[in-house]
Every structure is written in structure tokens, then in C-alpha cells.
Amino acid sequence: xxxxxxxxxxxxxxxxxxxxxxxxxxxxxxxxxxxxxxxxxxxxxxxxxxxxxxxxxxxxxxxxxxxxxxxxxxxxxxxxxxxxxxxxxxxxxxxxxxxxxxxxxxxxxxxxxxxxxxxxxxxxxxxxxxxxxxxxxxxxxxxxxxxxxxxxxxxxxxxxxxxxxxxxxxxxxxxxxxxxxxxxxxxxxxxxxxxxxxxxxxxxxxxxxxxxxxxxxxxxxxxxxxxxxxxxxxxxxxxxxxxxxxxxxxxxxxxxxxxxxxxxxxxxxxxxxxxxxxxxxxxxxxxxxxxxxxxxxx
Amino acid sequence: xxxxxxxxxxxxxxxxxxxxxxxxxxxxxxxxxxxxxxxxxxxxxxxxxxxxxxxxxxxxxxxxxxxxxxxxxxxxxxxxxxxxxxxxxxxxxxxxxxxxxxxxxxxxxxxxxxxxxxxxxxxxxxxxxxxxxxxxxxxxxxxxxxxxxxxxxxxxxxxxxxxxxxxxxxxxxxxxxxxxxxxxxxxxxxxxxxxxxxxxxxxxxxxxxxxxxxxxxxxxxxxxxxxxxxxxxxxxxxxxxxxxxxxxxxxxxxxxxxxxxxxxxxxxxxxxxxxxxxxxxxxxxxxxxxxxxxxxxxxxxxxxxxxxxxxxxxxxxxxxxxxxxxxxxxxxxxxxxxxxxxxxxxxxxxxxxxxxxxxxxxxxxxxxxxxxxxxxxxxxxxxxxxxxxxxxxxxxxxxxxxxxxxxxxxxxxxxxxxxxxxxxxxxxxxxxxxxxxxxxxxxxxxxxxxxxxxxxxxxxxxxxxxxxxxxxxxxxxxxxxxxxxxxxxxxxxxxxxxxxxxxxxxxxxxxxxxxxxxxxxxxxxxxxxxxxxxxxxxxxxxxxxxxxxxxxxxxxxxxxxxxxxxxxxxxxx
Numbered sequence: 001x002x003x004x005x006x007x008x009x010x011x012x013x014x015x016x017x018x019x020x021x022x023x024x025x026x027x028x029x030x031x032x033x034x035x036x037x038x039x040x041x042x043x044x045x046x047x048x049x050x051x052x053x054x055x056x057x058x059x060x061x062x063x064x065x066x067x068x069x070x071x072x073x074x075x076x077x078x079x080x081x082x083x084x085x086x087x088x089x090x091x092x093x094x095x096x097x098x099x100x101x102x103x104x105x106x107x108x109x110x111x112x113x114x115x116x117x118x119x120x121x122x123x124x125x126x127x128x129x130x131x132x133x134x135x136x137x138x139x140x141x142x143x144x145x146x147x148x149x150x151x152x153x154x155x156x157x158x159x160x161x162x163x164x165x166x167x168x169x170x171x172x173x174x175x176x177x178x179x180x181x182x183x184x185x186x187x188x189x190x191x192x193x194x195x196x197x198x199x200x201x202x203x204x205x206x207x208x209x210x211x212x213x214x215x216x217x218x219x220x221x222x223x224x225x226x227x228x229x230x231x232x233x234x235x236x237x238x239x240x241x242x243x244x245x246x247x248x249x250x251x252x253x254x255x256x257x258x259x260x261x262x263x264x265x266x267x268x269x270x271x272x273x274x275x276x277x278x279x280x281x282x283x284x285x286x287x288x289x290x291x292x293x294x295x296x297x298x
Numbered sequence: 299x300x301x302x303x304x305x306x307x308x309x310x311x312x313x314x315x316x317x318x319x320x321x322x323x324x325x326x327x328x329x330x331x332x333x334x335x336x337x338x339x340x341x342x343x344x345x346x347x348x349x350x351x352x353x354x355x356x357x358x359x360x361x362x363x364x365x366x367x368x369x370x371x372x373x374x375x376x377x378x379x380x381x382x383x384x385x386x387x388x389x390x391x392x393x394x395x396x397x398x399x400x401x402x403x404x405x406x407x408x409x410x411x412x413x414x415x416x417x418x419x420x421x422x423x424x425x426x427x428x429x430x431x432x433x434x435x436x437x438x439x440x441x442x443x444x445x446x447x448x449x450x451x452x453x454x455x456x457x458x459x460x461x462x463x464x465x466x467x468x469x470x471x472x473x474x475x476x477x478x479x480x481x482x483x484x485x486x487x488x489x490x491x492x493x494x495x496x497x498x499x500x501x502x503x504x505x506x507x508x509x510x511x512x513x514x515x516x517x518x519x520x521x522x523x524x525x526x527x528x529x530x531x532x533x534x535x536x537x538x539x540x541x542x543x544x545x546x547x548x549x550x551x552x553x554x555x556x557x558x559x560x561x562x563x564x565x566x567x568x569x570x571x572x573x574x575x576x577x578x579x580x581x582x583x584x585x586x587x588x589x590x591x592x593x594x595x596x597x598x599x600x601x602x603x604x605x606x607x608x609x610x611x612x613x614x615x616x617x618x619x620x621x622x623x624x625x626x627x628x629x630x631x632x633x634x635x636x637x638x639x640x641x642x643x644x645x646x647x648x649x650x651x652x653x654x655x656x657x658x659x660x661x662x663x664x665x666x667x668x669x670x671x672x673x674x675x676x677x678x679x680x681x682x683x684x685x686x687x688x689x690x691x692x693x694x695x696x697x698x699x700x701x702x703x704x705x706x707x708x709x710x711x712x713x714x715x716x717x718x719x720x721x722x723x724x725x726x727x728x729x730x731x732x733x734x735x736x737x738x739x740x741x742x743x744x745x746x747x748x749x750x751x752x753x754x755x756x757x758x759x760x761x762x763x764x765x766x767x768x769x770x771x772x773x774x775x776x777x778x779x780x781x782x783x784x785x786x787x788x789x790x791x792x793x794x795x796x797x798x799x800x801x802x803x804x805x806x807x808x809x810x811x812x813x814x815x816x817x818x819x820x821x822x823x824x825x826x827x828x829x830x831x832x833x834x835x836x837x838x839x840x841x842x843x844x845x846x847x848x849x850x851x852x853x854x855x856x857x858x859x860x861x862x863x864x865x866x867x868x869x870x871x
Contacts, residue, residue: 129416132416136416136418220409223397223399235401
């Protein structure tokens with residue numbers, strides 16, 4: 001490390017400092033909204049609407065959180081979202097890993113065609129109405145399965161996983177294992193999976209975040225308040241703080257409703273982003289490694 | 299080594315997760331297949347079989363079921379146990395089931411159109427706010443069924459037919475093809491018809507020894523004094539003479555619409571795409587393409603060049619606007635605001651106390667109007683083609699028009715939340731008691747608005763609350779604090795009648811409506827962005843002729859022609 005430092009010339013130093021400044025600027029731009037939301041969530045509703053909150057909580061108050069946790073809908077939504085994320089991500093990762101491994105085996109007949117079909121879905125899809133009809137005819141409407149099964153494999157993630165396996169698990173390893181009488185399934189379970197920790201972490205994060213934030217599917221397929229996921233509940237509450245004069249019966253009364261929403265808006269956002277924020281640090285180191293390996297050697 | 303342990307752990311976690319998924323999945327799929335079987339039978343089997351099924355259900359509860367799709371309001375606790383729901387279920391002898399749609403109206407609309415186009419079995423009733431064009435489209439496609447026969451039959455719909463406002467509602471709900479596919483929420487409240495109310499800082503006027511301006515020129519003088527003489531006394535020249543907020547984000551806060559009405563009547567784009575009637579009461583004109591409009595722009599442009607008019611009113615949203623109004627000390631001199639809710643704490647806001655309502659100003663030509671529009675009911679409650687018991691759906695729809703039910707949809711439970719009993723009303727002061735001498739006939743005992751409640755569906759259903767109902771309402775006066783009533787009646791006095799003959803809400807045929815939608819959208823955007831450009835001086839007023847030419851290119855004359863045809867058709871009737 002020290003040796004490296006010495007070699008850094010002045011032009012490099014300039015380059016690094018400029019990059020540093022730019023990255024810090026970007027970092028602050030991304031960081032500020034998060035800090036603001038957290039500060040606002042601990043401030044009183046009046047201070048927030050009056051625009052007094054900048055960096056630190058003003059007129060410290062926990063009212064927002066109290067209201068959020070007393071709201072049964074938020075709790076149901078939270079539980080549902082956890083369930084959908086857990087089940088959904090498990091299905092996603094299992095299917096993606098299986099497909100990715102199969103697609104690294106060149107002796108698989110028609111491998112190119114299969115791969116083409118997968119990539120095809122990255123650019124084209126049937127559209128909302130056919131999807132909706134499909135889900136309905138599979139009797140998945142208004143069930144958890146409508147949340148976790150459609151889009152179980154994401155072609156982009158599949159390619160990352162496949163490239164990772166291709167570049168990290170040499171063909172020779174499989175041949176050697178085969179010599180010792182190891183079958184395909186055993187090889188996948190005992191050798192491929194344990195060696196793919198990094199990419200699995202990446203998949204878990206990608207899929208997990210997507211499942212956690214999934215709003216559109218929930219909006220389309222769920223009709224029952226007991227089954228609503230958190231983003232739906234979140235949107236419901238946030239939407240009531242906005243007034244669109246053209247669609248509202250009674251704007252003046254609507255304005256009064258809006259005031260309630262302002263109090264809990266930020267607390268709700270914090271609650272909604274907390275789980276992901278908590279998981280992220282544990283996965284992050286694999287995350288960078290996994291994506292990098294996939295991209296460089298692919 | 300460490301890495302390997304972690305990977306093993308992760309894969310183990312994954313496998314366990316998988317098993318757990320299967321386990322709970324087993325239970326769940328059992329439930330869900332039950333549920334979907336149920337809906338499925340209802341959905342796909344023919345009428346013979348499905349009529350058997352409700353009969354079985356009915357045998358258990360003794361009631362028929364009606365499914366209602368409704369956008370969920372986050373402030374309604376539970377639609378199933380709601381007081382209004384229970385009331386309907388009991389009195390109409392029906393079991394209501396709800397299919398909740400997304401809260402955001404645009405999402406709810408896309409979901410409805412998806413349900414309709416996927417050929418899925420639709421709920422019996424759709425209860426959401428749709429535009430007349432949308433209703434017509436669904437009606438023509440056969441998704442919604444006509445209700446004409448029921449509504450014209452006084453026996454089928456007794457409450458609807460005994461309403462005082464029946465004609466007004468009928469006019470609004472009859473589609474261009476002559477059919478009626480919808481019921482309506484009819485609740486005209488005159489306070490809402492003139493939202494562009496202007497408030498002036500009375501405290502500052504007093505301090506500078508000025509009187510309330512009555513003409514546009516006087517306003518200018520007053521604003522100059524506001525901007526230069528430090529009326530808030532903090533030693534800093536931070537006063538903003540005139541401000542406001544964008545019309546798309548706020549309600550009645552766009553000050554230019556108020557000012558423009560001192561030059562020519564303009565309804566503030568609240569109805570008929572901003573079109574108005576000429577003085578002869580026969581010709582439809584576009585106020586935004588007249589010389590008077592230009593004069594208004596010139597006046598506002600002058601205000602802007604002299605630094606009196608805050609150009610941020612063209613960009614400020616509700617949050618920023620509230621922050622500005624709440625500044626301490628007050629820095630706003632004159633502002634257009636629909637209701638005091640834009641000040642934090644509303645009526646009790648310290649800054650708000652400084653303001654007084656200002657009458658429409660007289661322009662150089664003596665014009666002084668307020669941005670008024672004719673009330674048009676909101677369309678709610680459509681019966682779909684998959685409804686098996688239309689008579690029952692109609693019965694429930696009609697039930698909303700019973701007076702006490704209508705009041706329940708807005709105020710909650712009778713006797714608990716509101717009362718028409720004289721013993722209660724005599725204790726209260728009517729909202730318009732001072733202005734019009736109308737005594738209180740509706741006492742509010744427990745306000746069920748602006749909180750999470752389980753008494754009504756937040757007014758999102760058909761109902762009939764006439765102007766009289768509104769005017770004889772409780773002013774919610776507590777002790778000597780009658781500001782709510784006073785402000786409303788002042789607004790009524792100053793603004794309600796300050797307009798020429800109004801262009802009624804035009805009803806177009808389907809074909810016309812489609813063309814107009816395209817033209818009007820372009821023109822409206824262009825007019826409002828040009829207004830901002832002219833006022834802020836980004837575009838010189840010498841460019842006025844180009845503005846007119848551009849409007850013509852956007853087919854303004856075609857828009858006017860169609861509006862004229864529609865108006866003539868309506869006045870012939």
C-alpha cells in the first residue's frame with residue numbers, strides 16, 4: 001500500500017482529488033434527502049409544513065411514529081411485505097440459480113435458443129392486459145402468488161448469475177467431480193452453490209429490493225386490504241396529502257385531510273426503508289464483488 | 299474459510315427459506331384456491347349455476363350480495379364494518395362486499411379499464427369519480443348499463459324522484475347519447491364556487507395608514523408602499539407585495555386569475571376549458587384571446603417589473619407556499635388563497651389574523667368580477683354489465699338520495715354526529731345566519747371529517763346535499779368565535795354574485811368530446827404557460843399577435859365553434 005502511494009504522481013493526485021470532489025458532491029446530493037426525511041420524521045408536523053426542518057429535527061416529536069404504529073394497516077402492510085419479500089426472493093434466487101447453472105452447461109441442447117428466449121423478455125413483453133388475464137386464469141388474483149410468481153426470473157439477474165458461474169467454476173472441476181462419481185444435482189448443490197456465495201448475495205439484494213418496493217403488481221392484482229403490501233399503504237397515505245383540484249369534490253375539506261397526512265408521511269417513509277437499510281451493510285461487500293466479477297470476465 | 303462458511307450459511311438460509319415458503323405456501327394455496335374457486339364459479343359459470351350459489355349463500359344470511367368496487371380512502375377505517383355500510387345493508391336488505399381499488403384516482407382508473415378490457419367478471423357496481431367522457435365511453439362499450447328506465451320510474455327509485463334537485467342532477471348525468479349510465483354526488487357549496495379569493499394584509503394597511511384598495515391602480519400604490527416602507531417592521535426589506543401558487547398544485551391560490559377578472563371575466567379554467575359567454579349572453583368567447591386579456595397581462599407585467607408581483611407564484615407548490623405564508627414575521631402583503639388551511643393552524647394562525655378578504659378590484663374599464671363557475675355534480679355509481687340483480691343495485695343507488703342517508707355520507711351518524719332536532723339546532727348558529735338570515739337547521743355534534751373514521755365513505759358516493767342544506771349548516775361556532783361563519787358570508791357577499799351570465803357546463807356528443815379533449819389540452823397548457831411568460835417579461839407583449847396566431851394554429855376557432863353548437867343545442871331545449 002505504501003509503495004503505491006509513493007508512485008502516485010501529481011497528475012494522478014489531481015485526478016483523484018477531482019474525482020473525490022465530484023463523488024463527494026454526488027454523495028451529498030443522494031444523502032441529503034435521506035437525512036431530511038429522518039429529521040422530518042422526528043419533527044412536529046407544523047415545523048415540517050412550515051419548512052423549518054433542514055438538517056436536524058425541529059420541535060422533536062414522536063407523534064409521526066406513534067400514529068404509524070397505531071395504524072393497523074401499516075402493520076399488516078409491513079407483515080405482508082416481509083412475507084412477500086421472503087417467499088418471493090427465495091423463489092427468485094432458487095429459480096435463477098438453477099437456470100443459470102443449466103445455461104452454463106454447453107452440452108445442453110438448444111442452449112442458445114433458450115438463452116435467446118430469456119434475453120427476449122428483457123426487451124419485449126406481452127403488455128399489461130395479457131399479463132392480467134394470465135394471472136387471473138391461473139387463479140392467482142388477490143393471492144400472495146400474484147406477488148411472487150410473475151417475473152420470478154429476471155433475465156438481467158440471470159445473466160449475472162450465469163456469467164459468474166461460467167467464470168468461477170471451471171469446467172475441469174466438474175469433470176474431476178464426475179470422475180469421483182458426482183452427479184449433476186450433487187455437483188450443483190455441493191460445489192456450485194457453495195462457491196457462488198457472492199453472486200447469491202447479489203441476487204438476494206437485487207430481488208429483495210425489487211420485491212420490497214413492488215407497487216405495480218400489488219396495485220393490479222390485490223383487491224383485499226388484508227393482503228396489501230407496504231408500498232400500497234404508503235401510497236394511500238401519501239396521496240391523501242396531495243390535492244388535485246380537478247378531481248376533488250370538496251377542495252377545502254380535502255385540505256384538512258391533507259394536514260393529517262403531513263404528520264405521518266416522513267415517519268412512514270423511514271419505516272418503509274428501514275428493512276432494506278438494515279440488510280444492506282451485510283450484503284454490500286459481496287454485492288460489489290459479485291457484480292464486478294460478473295461484468296469483467298463476462 | 300470465512301467466506302465458505304458464509305456461503306454455506308447463506309445457502310442453508312436459502313434452503314430453509316424455501317422450505318418455509320413451501321410450508322406456508324401449502325396453507326396459503328389451500329386458502330387461496332378456495333377463494334379463487336369461489337370467485338371463479340361466480341365468474342365463469344352460466345347464470346343457472348351462479349344463481350344457485352348466491353341462493354345458497356342467501357339461505358345462510360338471508361340476503362343477496364352486491365359487490366362494489368371503490369377506491370380505498372386511507373381515512374376510512376374499514377368499509378365492511380362502516381356505519382354507512384351497515385345502514386345500507388340493513389335498510390336495503392343486502393349484503394355489501396367491497397373490492398378495493400387503489401387510492402390514487404389515476405391508478406384506480408387504469409385498474410378499472412384493465413378489469414373491463416380483460417373480460418373479467420366485473421363487480422356489480424363501480425363507485426368512483428369518473429368524467430362524463432369516461433362514463434360515456436364505458437356506456438357505449440356496454441361495460442356500464444343504462445339506468446334510464448329505473449330513474450324515470452318513480453316506483454323503482456322513489457328517493458331520486460322526490461328530490462328537489464332532480465332536474466339539475468338529471469342534466470349532469472345524462473350522457474351525450476341520451477342514456478344515463480351513472481348517478482351523481484350533488485353537493486354545491488357556494489364557498490367552493492369562487493375559490494380565487496384575495497386577502498390583503500390589514501395590519502400593514504393600518505400601520506401605513508392606507509385604506510383597502512378598490513381598484514387595480516390603488517392596489518398598485520398600496521403594494522408599492524408594502525414593498526418599500528417595511529410594514530412588518532423588522533428593518534429588512536423582505537416584504538413580498540403580491541404572491542400566490544400554481545393552480546395545478548393548490549386550490550384557489552393563483553393570484554393572476556383574481557387580477558385578470560378586473561379586466562375580463564375568466565372562470566379560472568374551472569369549467570368549459572375557460573370559455574365564457576359574451577355580454578350578449580349568446581356568443582361563446584375565449585377570454586384569453588381578447589384585448590382585455592392583453593390589458594390584464596400588461597398590468598401584471600408592470601407589477602412584476604416594479605418588483606411587486608412575486609414571480610415564484612408560477613412555480614411554487616403547496617408546501618413551499620405554506621412555508622412562505624408561515625414566515626415569521628409575516629412577509630406577505632396580498633395573496634390569493636382558496637381557504638385558510640394553507641396557513642398552518644388555519645384560522646388560528648398568527649399570520650392569518652393579519653389578513654382581510656378583499657373585494658374583486660375594479661379595473662380601468664370598471665370591470666370587477668370573481669372567477670366563478672357553475673357547479674357541476676361529480677359522477678359516481680355505475681352498474682356494470684355483470685350485475686345480476688340490477689334492481690337491487692338500483693335500490694341501493696337510490697337509497698343514497700334519501701335525505702338522512704345523504705347527510706350520513708358527509709356528516710356521519712344521525713343523532714350522534716349530526717342532528718336536525720330543534721333542541722340541538724337552536725343552540726347553534728347557522729353558517730349564513732349573519733349574511734342571509736338563514737338559521738341553523740343542521741347541528742354538527744361530532745365532526746367526522748379530516749380524521750380516520752368509520753362512519754361514512756368520505757363522501758365518495760352519490761348523495762344530494764342542496765345549497766339550502768349547506769347554507770343552513772352549523773357554523774361550528776365555539777363561544778364567541780364565529781370567524782368561520784363571518785369569513786364565509788363575507789366571501790359570499792363579495793364574490794358569489796360578482797359575475798356576468800355564466801356559460802352552463804356544456805354537454806358534448808361523444809364525437810365532439812373526443813376532438814375537444816385534444817384541442818383543449820393543448821390550448822390550456824399554452825395559455826397558462828404564455829400567461830407566465832408575458833407576466834414575468836420572458837416574452838414581450840409585442841409578441842401578442844404571435845400568441846393569437848399560435849392559438850389559432852391550435853384550432854381555437856374549432857373549439858369555440860363546437861362550444862357554440864353545444865351551447866345553442868342546450869339553450870334550445
